[in-house]
């Protein structure tokens with residue numbers, strides 16, 4: 001068995017190699033390799049039922065269907081974007097908490113002074 005180091009880093013996908021097709025007068029063409037988005041449909045919306053072929057496991061690099069490739073890339077971008085939004089929301093939350101903490105510190109110091117507790121440390 002040949003070791004494929006590159007495949008170790010790549011996550012495995014379920015792929016569909018469409019059966020070769022023939023165009024009259026132009027010869028036989030290899031079917032495109034599609035990637036499954038879920039149990040039934042590929043990223044370009046094919047199903048094994050309508051696009052018969054061989055289901056096998058491979059990586060994104062094996063995919064030759066341009067629609068699948070593009071669709072996978074935008075899915076990835078979407079995932080990255082969502083991750084970024086999540087991080088940004090967490091940072092905002094942290095900043096708000098910090099600001100509130102700061103405001104509370106100042107508020108409690110000034111109200112202590114107002115209440116005559118002058119020996120409360122100012123910083």
Ligand SMILES: [Zn+2]
Nearest residue numbers: 034044065068
């Ligand atoms: Zn496809």
